[in-house]
Amino acid sequence: MSGGEPMFDEATLVRFWDYVEKRGADECWLWSGPRDRPGYGNMSVNKIRRRATHLAMEIATNKPWDPAFDACHTCDTPSCVNPAHLWAGTRRDNVLDMVAKKRHYQQLKTHCLKGHPLEGANLKIRKDGRSHQRECLICYQAYRYDWNRKQRLGIENGGRK
Ligand SMILES: [Zn+2]
Numbered sequence: 001m002s003g004g005e006p007m008f009d010e011a012t013l014v015r016f017w018d019y020v021e022k023r024g025a026d027e028c029w030l031w032s033g034p035r036d037r038p039g040y041g042n043m044s045v046n047k048i049r050r051r052a053t054h055l056a057m058e059i060a061t062n063k064p065w066d067p068a069f070d071a072c073h074t075c076d077t078p079s080c081v082n083p084a085h086l087w088a089g090t091r092r093d094n095v096l097d098m099v100a101k102k103r104h105y106q107q108l109k110t111h112c113l114k115g116h117p118l119e120g121a122n123l124k125i126r127k128d129g130r131s132h133q134r135e136c137l138i139c140y141q142a143y144r145y146d147w148n149r150k151q152r153l154g155i156e157n158g159g160r161k
Pocket residue numbers: 027028029073075076077080081082085
């Protein structure tokens with residue numbers, strides 16, 4: 001790579017931006033092109049399939065992406081390719097970041113998915129490894145009841161025994 005020259009030709013850039021719903025500088029720019037399972041966009045460049053987030057950073061910085069790093073999202077939106085929402089982290093950083101956000105989410109959770117309050121007698125603390133999960137007792141008991149019933153009827157619970 002000789003210094004200063006753009007990394008991508010015009011046709012590649014046009015193809016890339018065609019897939020991006022570019023919005024305000026602080027907003028998420030969603031990828032409308034091909035995606036893999038977790039929702040990360042990808043696009044082939046010179047017959048090599050590349051992560052859309054890596055391409056976005058290469059276009060923004062004009063430097064090749066270091067494959068030792070993951071593109072982490074500050075916005076937690078896998079399909080977002082706004083360079084302002086991306087940062088280069090190691091795989092470990094990425095995992096720690098997700099764990100921290102999950103823990104944060106757990107602490108903020110005041111109601112279960114069904115809307116029962118997670119407080120007082122209904123708050124069940126389940127130890128999950130080294131972390132503690134806040135669970136709803138009503139839902140937990142309903143789940144146990146259902147599970148026991150299925151066991152009695154000999155129905156397997158979603159393939160788990
Ligand atoms: Zn975003």
